[in-house]
Amino acid sequence: MTVENVCIIGSGNWGSAIAKIVGENTARHNNVFIPTVRQWVFEENVNGEKLTEIINTKHENVKYLAGVSLPTNVVAIPDVVEACQDASLIVFVLPHQFVRGVCEKMKGHLAPNARAISLIKGLEITPQGTRLFSEEISRILDIPCAALSGANIADEVAREKFCESTVGCTNIADGQIFHKLFDAPYFRINVVQDHVGVQLCGALKNVVAVGAGLSDGLGFGSNTKSAIVRRGLVEMRKFGQTFFGDVVQTETFFESCGVADLLTTCMGGRNRKVAEAFAKTGKPIDVLEAELLNGQKLQGTLTAKEVNEFLSARNMVEDFPLFTTVYRICYEGLDMHAIVRDI
Numbered sequence: 001m002t003v004e005n006v007c008i009i010g011s012g013n014w015g016s017a018i019a020k021i022v023g024e025n026t027a028r029h030n031n032v033f034i035p036t037v038r039q040w041v042f043e044e045n046v047n048g049e050k051l052t053e054i055i056n057t058k059h060e061n062v063k064y065l066a067g068v069s070l071p072t073n074v075v076a077i078p079d080v081v082e083a084c085q086d087a088s089l090i091v092f093v094l095p096h097q098f099v100r101g102v103c104e105k106m107k108g109h110l111a112p113n114a115r116a117i118s119l120i121k122g123l124e125i126t127p128q129g130t131r132l133f134s135e136e137i138s139r140i141l142d143i144p145c146a147a148l149s150g151a152n153i154a155d156e157v158a159r160e161k162f163c164e165s166t167v168g169c170t171n172i173a174d175g176q177i178f179h180k181l182f183d184a185p186y187f188r189i190n191v192v193q194d195h196v197g198v199q200l201c202g203a204l205k206n207v208v209a210v211g212a213g214l215s216d217g218l219g220f221g222s223n224t225k226s227a228i229v230r231r232g233l234v235e236m237r238k239f240g241q242t243f244f245g246d247v248v249q250t251e252t253f254f255e256s257c258g259v260a261d262l263l264t265t266c267m268g269g270r271n272r273k274v275a276e277a278f279a280k281t282g283k284p285i286d287v288l289e290a291e292l293l294n295g296q297k298l299q300g301t302l303t304a305k306e307v308n309e310f311l312s313a314r315n316m317v318e319d320f321p322l323f324t325t326v327y328r329i330c331y332e333g334l335d336m337h338a339i340v341r342d343i
């Protein structure tokens with residue numbers, strides 16, 4: 001059996017937490033994986049030092065996951081081609097707006113048996129149609145791509161607070177390999193075949209979390225937030241059934257990637273936090289993102305815009321009142337109280 005050569009594409013808050021888990025597991029299962037994990041790090045200057053050099057000497061991503069030690073077998077590389085050269089397992093974990101450009105640079109440099117897994121929570125949506133990032137990665141790189149998504153606030157995972165996650169993979173053998181790559185006593189993986197549902201949940205829950213944050217910011221309390229979460233879950237499933245047919249399994253919404261991730265994000269995620277501040281201050285969301293997230297990227301407001309463009313092209317915005325209201329509040333200046341009036 002060939003030993004897998006793993007690389008990670010992405011180095012943010014979740015990318016760094018995943019690097020910790022993956023580095024621990026490639027060392028533990030050194031009969032399955034080459035222990036050394038290459039991580040592509042988008043090079044930045046942090047207090048006069050290159051972030052890659054800090055990671056390779058301090059073994060800590062001081063900007064995106066400060067205070068958490070990374071395994072010494074994780075090596076930060078600023079050049080994406082060098083990072084992915086001859087890799088057989090590619091872990092994509094970067095904000096969804098950067099995926100296409102990075103993939104184009106990777107073309108032709110992977111191992112012949114390369115497979116990918118997308119940990120990205122977003123959708124490649126255009127007015128013409130919607131594409132999962134696993135499909136986008138497969139299209140550009142001509143390799144199979146699975147998905148991982150779950151109730152996984154990165155800071156908590158990195159500090160080994162028990163949680164679960166879901167791998168969606170149609171290939172049984174690869175599903176077992178991804179289980180070995182990610183499963184840990186504090187990060188329990190369940191593998192399902194519905195990689196479409198896994199990704200839809202991860203992307204759409206961020207839109208609902210913006211709604212939950214608006215509710216918090218307006219001081220509406222737990223009952224109102226629960227109503228928004230419930231309606232959000234209904235619209236997530238409806239979106240899947242409407243546009244992805246019977247591929248999306250109802251059972252997937254009961255996995256960590258479904259209801260659990262919706263709950264954790266609506267209770268403690270960044271989308272919620274920034275939306276709460278937006279409701280309280282009225283400051284532009286991009287300003288709040290910069291002020292509150294220290295370079296980390298919001299996904300929910302961007303996904304709300306993408307989903308609205310897609311629904312508008314089909315005259316279906318009224319079929320998804322919560323998704324539409326979140327978009328209108330964020331981008332069209334709709335009165336924020338619409339979050340409980342128009343849904």
Ligand SMILES: NC(=O)C1=CN([C@@H]2O[C@H](COP(=O)(O)OP(=O)(O)OC[C@H]3O[C@@H](n4cnc5c(N)ncnc54)[C@H](O)[C@@H]3O)[C@@H](O)[C@H]2O)C=CC1
Binds near residue numbers: 011015122298
């Ligand atoms: N942070 C979290 O708790 C979780 C995040 N996710 C998802 O994982 C994905 C990655 O999120 P994070 O790792 O948290 O990233 P992040 O939100 O920390 O974003 C910052 C990352 O974006 C990179 N970046 C900035 N400009 C760039 C550019 N022009 N080109 C390429 N990269 C650039 C930065 O270098 C940094 O690695 C997202 O889809 C997110 O929704 C999933 C689970 C948990």
Ligand SMILES: O=C(CO)COP(=O)(O)O
Binds near residue numbers: 151
């Ligand atoms: O995906 C996440 C938790 O599973 C993190 O959500 P936020 O991007 O809202 O922080």
